[in-house]
């Protein structure tokens with residue numbers, strides 16, 4: 001089989017970025033990320049996502065999680081607001097809100113209801129982890145046309161979404177990311193070594209990052225970064241490309257200082273400010 005296309009490599013330093021903050025801006029000017037996840041025993045995933053969203057500039061971050069996770073969340077990320085789920089989401093359909101759904105969400109009944117409610121809102125959405133696993137079961141019909149959506153599968157999740165095995169996805173990653181974007185009418189980010197991004201027309205490749213990032217929770221950090229960039233009104237395609245590169249650059253900076261072996265998800269959050277500074 002031939003390779004369907006060769007993606008263009010991203011020159012991350014020349015990607016369009018966030019505008020400078022107006023001197024009189026306030027937290028309401030920089031968007032509100034709503035993280036939906038954190039089922040019982042998996043609160044850490046939503047905490048990493050929320051923490052990363054703040055580090056990536058979101059004005060406010062709220063987390064909808066299982067009651068078991070709320071006390072932990074308050075200790076891990078005191079800046080975040082928390083609410084119980086499942087609860088009704090209708091009040092979140094307002095300008096400035098971006099939903100990040102999936103980290104640590106689980107696939108139980110509550111999670112299914114939550115996903116249905118979230119994708120019905122008109123605000124931008126980042127779907128990750130168990131949101132993608134549930135979407136794979138429901139199929140593209142779950143995503144009615146409308147809001148901007150970013151999908152962030154790792155190869156295993158991509159395989160479920162495409163009805164393939166992981167090996168086939170990895171055998172032609174550019175084709176997989178393009179097909180995902182078309183089938184689900186979303187910007188798709190296929191993670192792993194040399195992450196690919198597609199909107200169904202273009203395919204771009206991020207050359208940054210390292211295998212030290214193969215460690216639990218690093219994907220949750222990416223989800224938070226992407227949601228924060230969208231919440232700050234960056235164009236969706238630019239948010240996807242810049243978010244992937246900042247995350248990977250933070251991973252390279254962290255690996256330089258700490259080594260690939262010791263690198264863990266929280267280190268990406270710690271090095272994100274330096275990644276932002278290098279970029280500017």
Ligand code: APR
Pocket residue numbers: 103104128129130154157191192193194195208209210211212213214215216217218219220221222
């Ligand atoms: N080189 C560069 N980057 C890498 C490499 C590598 N070799 N390996 C992993 N990464 C990056 C990926 O590109 C991605 O950004 O690390 C991140 C890993 O994300 P996930 O695979 O989603 O891992 P994780 O955060 O642990 O996921 C948490 O969600 O997706 C589910 O099954 C997953 O339950 C788990 C949970």
Ligand code: MG
Pocket residue numbers: 128129154219220
């Ligand atoms: Mg993941």
